[in-house]
């Protein structure tokens with residue numbers, strides 16, 4: 001064997017042996033931890049339950065608490081040995097992927113640093129492998145050979161890098177060694193990128209780029225905003241960032257305190273293996289729709305498909321736009337403040353169909369507290385008062401006829417069960433009657449009490465409409481090209497929707513905010529990091545709302561203003577609005593302009609779709625030029641699609657046929673299903689499957705495929721200027737092959753592209 005293969009293989013063998021030793025030790029520890037846990041479980045038997053006296057209660061509580069603490073400690077131990085077991089398993093398969101030889105300034109020793117998915121040492125402070133997230137590993141991603149500076153917890157450190165080496169290790173054998181003097185060599189990246197697409201996203205730890213590394217390791221910003229072209233690795237970077245944060249704040253941060261808002265469920269499914277592969281647990285992932293549905297369970301909310309396929313008229317569009325602004329957000333705050341004086345909408349409290357506390361009385365109580373109360377305190381104090389009033393109502397209700405009737409109709413079993421196990425002695429029949437009557441009335445009242453505790457006496461639907469009607473008094477509608485009549489018509493439309501139990505996207509966030517303001521809730525304080533992908537599809541109102549709902553979280557927002565398929569042209573103003581939400585001094589903006597997903601040819605073509613020629617640099621990976629075929633009729637288009645799919649399958653590549661709407665996808669499916677083995681993706685709740693799929697564009701967001709066929713890109717389907725971004729999004733899903741098919745006449749959005757960028761078929 002040739003040097004350096006021989007010596008590296010020798011070292012690798014040694015490390016693998018030590019990993020094996022550690023595995024054995026770990027198994028022993030796990031057995032021990034299991035046993036300790038069993039001891040604690042047995043300890044529960046010794047916990048004494050004595051609750052007849054106060055001191056007895058206290059003693060029990062202490063003893064229980066002790067058990068809990070022991071259990072927690074054991075579980076933590078278990079978790080760490082369990083975690084260690086997983087880490088060792090990962091390391092065994094792939095101990096490390098790089099080596100850098102580093103000589104710190106002022107030292108004469110050059111230390112070889114081997115970088116892998118996790119740290120591994122055989123003795124204290126003797127690291128055989130360094131975690132890719134360790135401070136020193138940053139050098140590997142950021143610098144080439146020569147003088148470097150890296151950040152350590154103690155400050156900046158100067159050093160010289162003498163060697164930079166990358167490995168491919170397969171089954172304990174070093175397959176290739178690649179020495180480079182650049183940051184991440186193009187060759188390495190090319191290798192990583194020329195693979196085929198899979199239904200699950202892969203991690204990029206071995207080839208993180210310098211710009212991406214900045215995103216991953218940023219810990220100073222309250223707002224980290226990443227604008228990146230399609231395929232520039234935003235999603236990848238952010239997933240490695242989660243892994244980094246979990247490492248960096250180990251012990252203080254759990255994966256449950258990291259939340260990611262993603263575009264759709266399909267995408268969640270696509271990315272859910274990345275963190276486990278890196279040896280970390282997945283963060284909490286949800287779509288905005290899921291978040292809102294959980295908070296507004298009584299409403300049917302506008303879905304992704306409805307939102308995307310809706311064709312609002314001009315006025316409706318302006319209404320929707322206005323409802324997404326920060327102005328509107330502020331108007332709602334002003335309105336809510338005003339509710340301290342007047343305007344709260346309540347419903348009376350009824351018991352057995354009869355009003356026991358009138359709406360006016362509730363309002364009176366609500367406004368009886370002085371002006372120092374805010375909405376939250378006011379509501380709380382009102383609740384307390386109402387509950388007290390109900391309690392006194394129990395007494396007067398006990399003599400009601402219905403109670404007597406119920407008592408008479410009680411079976412013996414029912415009666416006995418109300419009396420309970422203990423013998424009771426009553427001085428009189430009256431006393432016995434009262435005892436039972438109290439139970440009956442209290443039971444009957446339980447749902448009402450629950451309702452009060454849950455703020456049901458606030459008529460939130462009415463309150464929301466009341467707010468909508470107040471808007472023209474609180475802001476200047478003409479600024480948004482709207483008249484009072486336009487607004488009134490909009491309110492009517494919302495009311496009609498609400499009567500059917502529905503809420504549109506434009507109304508659902510304001511609705512949630514209004515309720516939060518009235519309740520005085522300040523959101524989830526436990527969440528520390530919030531990630532929002534595809535930020536261009538959010539309105540400033542939504543972002544302000546999320547900021548309020550997660551007050552302790554640092555935000556990372558990622559997006560591509562060129563892929564704004566929902567909010568379309570409004571996206572550009574977003575950045576300006578963010579400066580009002582986050583302290584500009586604690587905000588960082590990073591732009592990723594190099595793209596990795598597609599071949600040079602596909603990127604050049606996709607870029608040409610965007611007229612204002614955003615800065616997008618293709619990574620030099622060669623492939624076929626995109627092909628564009630305008631057919632005479634539909635049959636010809638179908639034949640062309642079949643031929644393309646077959647061609648791709650012969651090359652072991654998967655194809656996605658991307659349509660504009662779901663209806664188009666259904667139509668294509670009906671035409672193709674007899675000739676091809678295809679799966680149609682109709683909803684975001686489906687799973688991605690290997691093989692050919694047909695998918696509407698709004699569900700293909702964030703995904704990638706070897707080959708993409710843009711289905712029926714004809715002039716009729718795609719013509720509006722604001723569909724340009726959609727067309728771009730579709731084209732940029734392709735990694736190796738892109739085919740555009742159009743029946744009869746090509747979309748004007750594509751017909752002006754320079755002919756040298758594609759092949760006409």
Ligand SMILES: Nc1ncnc2c1ncn2[C@@H]1O[C@H](COP(=O)(O)OP(=O)(O)OP(=O)(O)O)[C@@H](O)[C@H]1O
Pocket residue numbers: 189192193202204207208209212228229230231232233234235236237560596597701702703704732
């Ligand atoms: N540093 C890297 N090394 C290897 N592959 C990379 C790197 N960065 C990105 N990629 C690959 O490029 C592709 C696109 O990355 P990703 O999906 O993260 O981009 P994105 O910016 O989120 O794209 P979009 O906005 O179009 O959804 C993925 O296949 C990813 O694995």
